[in-house]
Amino acid sequence: EAGVAQSPRYKIIEKRQSVAFWCNPISGHATLYWYQQILGQGPKLLIQFQNNGVVDDSQLPKDRFSAERLKGVDSTLKIQPAKLEDSAVYLCASSWTSNTEAFFGQGTRLTVV
Amino acid sequence: KQEVTQIPAALSVPEGENLVLNCSFTDSAIYNLQWFRQDPGKGLTSLLLIQSSQREQTSGRLNASLDKSSGRSTLYIAASQPGDSATYLCAAPHDAGNMLTFGGGTRLMVKP
Numbered sequence: 001e002a003g004v005a006q007s008p009r010y011k012i013i014e015k016r017q018s019v020a021f022w023c024n025p026i027s028g029h030a031t032l033y034w035y036q037q038i039l040g041q042g043p044k045l046l047i048q049f050q051n052n053g054v055v056d057d058s059q060l061p062k063d064r065f066s067a068e069r070l071k072g073v074d075s076t077l078k079i080q081p082a083k084l085e086d087s088a089v090y091l092c093a094s095s096w097t098s099n100t101e102a103f104f105g106q107g108t109r110l111t112v113v
Numbered sequence: 114k115q116e117v118t119q120i121p122a123a124l125s126v127p128e129g130e131n132l133v134l135n136c137s138f139t140d141s142a143i144y145n146l147q148w149f150r151q152d153p154g155k156g157l158t159s160l161l162l163i164q165s166s167q168r169e170q171t172s173g174r175l176n177a178s179l180d181k182s183s184g185r186s187t188l189y190i191a192a193s194q195p196g197d198s199a200t201y202l203c204a205a206p207h208d209a210g211n212m213l214t215f216g217g218g219t220r221l222m223v224k225p
Contacts, residue, residue, distance in 0.1 A: 042215030
């Protein structure tokens with residue numbers, strides 16, 4: 001079974017630029033999550049999708065972050081414009097439903113300079 | 114709002130020791146609790162998931178227990194090996210949405 005795929009693995013951008021991350025969940029998984037993990041901390045949930053609908057985006061900084069999951073499969077997370085404090089690893093995870101085991105991708109390491 | 118705390122933040126042990134990692138959570142109305150392993154620069158690997166109706170789960174040298182009433186979970190690692198060196202994270206769902214809230218992790222180093 002293929003795992004959660006994320007791209008790119010690494011990205012370096014200047015502040016005020018925009019960036020987008022892509023996630024392909026495990027086939028058949030209805031629930032998809034985006035997490036932000038700052039160095040030395042546990043992951044923090046940004047947004048949760050159930051199929052193509054948003055379950056919770058209360059911790060997503062909506063002035064600069066946006067996410068979509070068109071057709072209920074792949075998802076993209078965008079930051080525009082980026083700030084220095086956005087430097088982190090962005091992790092995507094998926095699960096069959098919202099209360100079953102979650103599987104994580106390798107993450108995208110973003111550095112904002 | 115669910116809050117998850119892990120103690121200790123870091124742990125260094127000699128190879129062969131048995132060890133216990135602790136996780137506490139504030140909202141005991143959880144469906145499950147999940148333990149993950151994270152190697153440097155990598156994503157998270159799921160180790161064990163304990164359903165709320167279960168008391169413990171075992172996988173090889175790993176055993177995770179869950180006590181909902183006290184808001185605690187422990188991960189027991191038997192006969193530790195250098196390959197066990199990693200950060201261990203526990204995560205509990207956040208209210209009805211079941212979004213996982215993570216602890217800060219325990220950074221484990223097992224010395225040969």
